[in-house]
Amino acid sequence: MELKARVLIVGGGAIGGLFAWRLSLSRDVVVSLVCRSNYAQVKSSGFLITSAQFGSGIYRPKGVYQTVEQAVATEGGAYDYVIVALKALPNIYDSSERIAAAVGPNTMIVLFQNGIGIEEPFVTRFPHNPLVSSVSFVSVKQETPGELRHGGFSLLAAGLHNPRTTLNGADYERLQFLFNAFESQGVSCIIEADIQPYRWQKHILNGSTNPVSVICGGSSCQDMVKNAHCKWLLEQSMAEIFVLGKTVTGKSFPGVDGIVDPQSATDYIRSIPVPVYTSMLVDSQCKRPMERDVILKNPIALAEKHGVDVPHMRALYALTTMIEEGYASK
Known part of the structure; x- marks a missing residue:
């Protein structure tokens, strides 16, 4: 039996929902999703997605959870990748704390958050984990809970961001593996030394x-x-x-x-x-x-x-x- 990389996407809004959909279509990964305000709708009916780039359809995530702790308890153990698609609200909560239960020694953390200076809380909490800072160039909106409307373009640009850790070739290979999965489903990807x-x-x-x-x-x-x-x-x-x-x-x-x-x-x-x-x-x-x-x-x-x-x-x-x-x- 072929082992697939386990990916947990934390934040099931417009960005998290769209990229969970694309990633879940890859044969190399299995994707689970943590939703908050739209949990009930996504759990019962999935996402209704209208995309000018990818077409329309219904995406039913394999695993939908209300909390990271629930996902870990149900699926067991840390994940290979944790993608953070939460809103960046450091004055309200610490995003790094919210994902802690899903992060193990070998987990790669990937940030799908807007703004400047978002990486530092993750570097502080997880100094030895490879941290990827990713920028999404995409027009997508959650019009009602679980209903996404996406335009005709999607680009992910990313780079490893670990100022206190010595990075190695294996980290880049793991990032390339994840982005190959995205690219196999039509998402354009760029990996940069400095993101x-x-x-x-x-x-x-x-x-x-x-x-x-x-x-x-x-x-x-x-x-x-x-x-x-x-x-x-x-x-x-x-x-x-x-x-x-x-x-x-x-x-x-x-x-x-x-x-x-x-x-x-x-x-x-x-x-x-x-x-x-x-x-x-x-x-x-x-x-x-x-x-x-x-x-x-x-x-x-x-x-x-x-x-x-x-x-x-x-x-x-x-x-x-x-x-x-x-x-x-x-």
Whole structure:
């Protein structure tokens, strides 16, 4: 009997659900999923997925659990790979603590989280485990619990991130094995020695459109770039991210989607044919915590460390924090 790699994906939202679906179709892995708010729907009916790239279908995960502890108790022992697709909310919970029960000495931890500075809690808690920082370039939304709508493109860029551990060739081979499984099911994958320029590349859009959409009170990304005043604010914020990211990494960004400056970024947003609403906007409308720490607070801290002026990012952080504190107190 052929042994398959055991993968636990923690976080069954839009990103976790989509990539669990693709990975589960590979013959080389067996995938289980930890869901939270959509657990009941996914457990009973699976995911209903509409994808411009992959077609439509129903995905019923082999194992669906409410907690990591439940998954470990049911399936037994640590996993070969733990993919973290939780929202990065360090001011609310520690994502590294939430996966601890599933991590053994040989577990590779793979982060599918947005933002800057997300790796440190995992390095601190699991200093001897190979840690992969992955950036997903994909448009996918969970419209209702268990119902996913995906666009026509999916790209994963990843690299090993273990500043206190000596990495070896076996770690790269294990990462390559996982990404080969993704690629066998149509997901484009890139492995980089230094993933941080890709993380900052994605942050050009994440760090600008997310907070501005919340402050605008519900506008789509396309509507924001159509408004001259809002477009100016977006481009000013993006310019700060370009300067800060290049200063922190010492490298230029890879130019994914042709985004090489603020103008090309807003041109890219304008070219998207269907309205795009940011995750922070959806969270604010649902009165949930927003990822403002990893989207804004952590980059601002790096700006202070490196002597980079980011007045627009500071203003966005102040305003989104005030908005969240306003509805959280009610």
